[in-house]
Amino acid sequence: MNWKTFGAMLARDAHVARRNAIQLFLQTFLQPLLFVFIFGRVMVGSGYMPASYKSLLLPGIIAISMVFTGIWAVAMPLIAWTREIEDRLLAPIGVAWIAIEKVIAGILQALVAGLMVIPLAWLVLRPGVEISIHAPFAFAGIIVLVAIFSASGGLALGCSINQQHIGLMFGMVITPMIFFGCTYYPWSALKPFPILQKAVLINPLVYASEGMRATLAPQFQHLPITAVIIALLFFDVLLLLVGLRQFERKAVT
Amino acid sequence: MAVGVRTWDLHKVYSSSPPLAAAGGFIARADAKGGKQPKAQIPALDGLSLDVLPGEIFGLLGPNGAGKSTTVGVLTTRVRPTSGQAWIGEHDVWKEQARVKHLIGVVPQRPNLDFSLTAREILIFHAAYFGIGSRLRNERADALLEKFKLTERANQMVRGFSGGMMQRLSIARAMMHDPQVLFLDEPSAGLDPQTRILLWEIIREYHQAGKTVLLTTHNMDEADALCQRLAIIDHGHVIALGTPVELKASIPGGFLLRLRFGNQTADLLERLQMLAGVREVRAADGTGADVYADRGGSLIPEIATLAANAGAELSDVHISEPSLENLFLHHTGRSLRD
Numbered sequence: 001m002n003w004k005t006f007g008a009m010l011a012r013d014a015h016v017a018r019r020n021a022i023q024l025f026l027q028t029f030l031q032p033l034l035f036v037f038i039f040g041r042v043m044v045g046s047g048y049m050p051a052s053y054k055s056l057l058l059p060g061i062i063a064i065s066m067v068f069t070g071i072w073a074v075a076m077p078l079i080a081w082t083r084e085i086e087d088r089l090l091a092p093i094g095v096a097w098i099a100i101e102k103v104i105a106g107i108l109q110a111l112v113a114g115l116m117v118i119p120l121a122w123l124v125l126r127p128g129v130e131i132s133i134h135a136p137f138a139f140a141g142i143i144v145l146v147a148i149f150s151a152s153g154g155l156a157l158g159c160s161i162n163q164q165h166i167g168l169m170f171g172m173v174i175t176p177m178i179f180f181g182c183t184y185y186p187w188s189a190l191k192p193f194p195i196l197q198k199a200v201l202i203n204p205l206v207y208a209s210e211g212m213r214a215t216l217a218p219q220f221q222h223l224p225i226t227a228v229i230i231a232l233l234f235f236d237v238l239l240l241l242v243g244l245r246q247f248e249r250k251a252v253t
Numbered sequence: 254m255a256v257g258v259r260t261w262d263l264h265k266v267y268s269s270s271p272p273l274a275a276a277g278g279f280i281a282r283a284d285a286k287g288g289k290q291p292k293a294q295i296p297a298l299d300g301l302s303l304d305v306l307p308g309e310i311f312g313l314l315g316p317n318g319a320g321k322s323t324t325v326g327v328l329t330t331r332v333r334p335t336s337g338q339a340w341i342g343e344h345d346v347w348k349e350q351a352r353v354k355h356l357i358g359v360v361p362q363r364p365n366l367d368f369s370l371t372a373r374e375i376l377i378f379h380a381a382y383f384g385i386g387s388r389l390r391n392e393r394a395d396a397l398l399e400k401f402k403l404t405e406r407a408n409q410m411v412r413g414f415s416g417g418m419m420q421r422l423s424i425a426r427a428m429m430h431d432p433q434v435l436f437l438d439e440p441s442a443g444l445d446p447q448t449r450i451l452l453w454e455i456i457r458e459y460h461q462a463g464k465t466v467l468l469t470t471h472n473m474d475e476a477d478a479l480c481q482r483l484a485i486i487d488h489g490h491v492i493a494l495g496t497p498v499e500l501k502a503s504i505p506g507g508f509l510l511r512l513r514f515g516n517q518t519a520d521l522l523e524r525l526q527m528l529a530g531v532r533e534v535r536a537a538d539g540t541g542a543d544v545y546a547d548r549g550g551s552l553i554p555e556i557a558t559l560a561a562n563a564g565a566e567l568s569d570v571h572i573s574e575p576s577l578e579n580l581f582l583h584h585t586g587r588s589l590r591d
Binding site: 002004005008009011012015016019020083084086087088089090091092093094095251252253 | 326329332333350351354355359361364365366367368369374375381384
């Protein structure tokens with residue numbers, strides 16, 4: 001393992017992220033904040049939604065912002081086949097480490113996104129948001145597991161999808177994942193649809209949203225924290241292994 | 254100390270469509286899922302053995318699809334051979350990848366520059382990947398930008414660069430960590446003549462510093478002008494090996510006369526063989542003949558007379574002097590440009 005090379009690659013990613021900071025900011029936060037504004041302010045303010053919806057929505061928004069930041073950050077250079085990966089394959093480091101570096105960079109971006117969206121969304125939503133970090137260790141653990149899931153998912157997705165299938169990926173993977181990800185409603189709300197309620201459990205975003213909800217707004221019914229942690233760990237390991245395998249297959253003909 | 258390059262009995266069979274240029278080919282695979290149809294087996298290397306001496310400029314010459322890029326891909330850790338071995342110096346390419354990557358610099362056929370960076374940043378980060386300290390990498394970047402006439406564009410994003418500029422920057426990048434062996438895959442493809450000459454000078458200069466250079470080309474002039482030794486490759490194996498002079502001398506006679514007749518009689522070819530100075534006659538396409546001889550133009554009147562006597566009108570003549578192109582044609586029956 002060559003730490004100098006690994007560090008230099010991280011430095012390159014940080015450099016590019018700094019250069020594209022405004023673009024990254026808009027790409028990451030515009031959609032969640034608009035969503036928060038319409039559903040948390042407009043709909044609640046006009047009485048179509050109860051005031052408590054604000055507190056229910058925020059954890060889901062954090063989850064969705066993190067997950068899509070991580071997926072996007074790792075998958076896009078791999079799908080669009082920016083030549084940056086190609087360039088790195090010549091660096092004196094094992095091929096798997098190049099993928100791991102991308103995952104680490106994605107995890108960091110997802111964490112920044114998650115931690116930034118909390119105050120931003122709170123500013124848009126206030127007053128009347130009842131969230132608190134009452135279990136800081138559980139919250140920290142879950143936020144890290146969610147970040148790992150998002151970046152590993154980006155690796156697995158990015159190495160499995162061709163450039164011409166990006167549209168399909170959004171239609172077939174991302175969109176259902178968002179709507180069946182318990183981001184805008186709690187998992188318990190699916191009770192009237194028992195089959196759907198079981199089926200969505202294969203969607204890792206469900207555990208991200210429910211985990212956020214369990215640690216930030218426990219007043220709502222949520223999945224048990226232990227179940228959330230086990231499920232996220234499972235998806236982290238699975239997606240990382242699949243992603244690494246796919247990356248090596250793609251990197252060496 | 255200069256480092257050599259060796260391959261032994263390399264075989265490579267692609268089970269999906271091979272990359273356009275194997276060395277630079279991080280290409281999305283054709284989707285092989287779902288169907289049960291057998292995958293296409295495309296052989297690219299068929300027992301290729303090479304021995305490039307430390308400190309020489311070695312050329313791999315051959316038509317498109319001959320296996321040149323795949324060979325470079327195997328030697329630069331990008332294409333895993335189906336069987337056989339490859340070494341850079343004493344290091345097995347597939348057992349000591351990180352060590353090997355330190356020793357080699359690679360200029361792929363299609364520039365693979367990091368589009369999110371400026372020209373200067375590309376060089377600096379590349380050197381950082383190789384663990385080169387900040388002062389040294391800045392000095393080297395400035396020197397190489399100057400040498401490749403890119404100083405004025407150093408702080409611009411490479412996205413807007415022309416093909417020639419990208420190619421120059423790719424070569425500068427490959428030299429940033431001062432590799433012992435430089436691989437150049439079709440280095441002058443798409444370059445204007447001026448840049449090509451600059452490139453040749455730089456390659457010679459690099460070689461004079463005691464480095465090994467391995468380049469692929471299908472350009473005869475380039476192979477002839479630049480390479481100390483050449484391997485001519487076709488269908489994934491070496492069909493001829495030697496210095497350009499030796500190789501050219503191995504063509505029977507040296508001159509090649511490609512003749513076309515209106516119609517052709519069998520005994521015409523036999524009579525051509527009898528002419529003084531003719532070494533070998535090969536029938537081509539039913540109405541033509543390739544004549545290898547040790548003289549060129551002075552044979553034409555005799556050939557014309559022979560043809561007229563045989564009732565076969567001579568319709569086209571092309572004379573070429575000893576060249577690597579003729580050599581390739583002699584070995585394969587095909588032109589390099591086919």
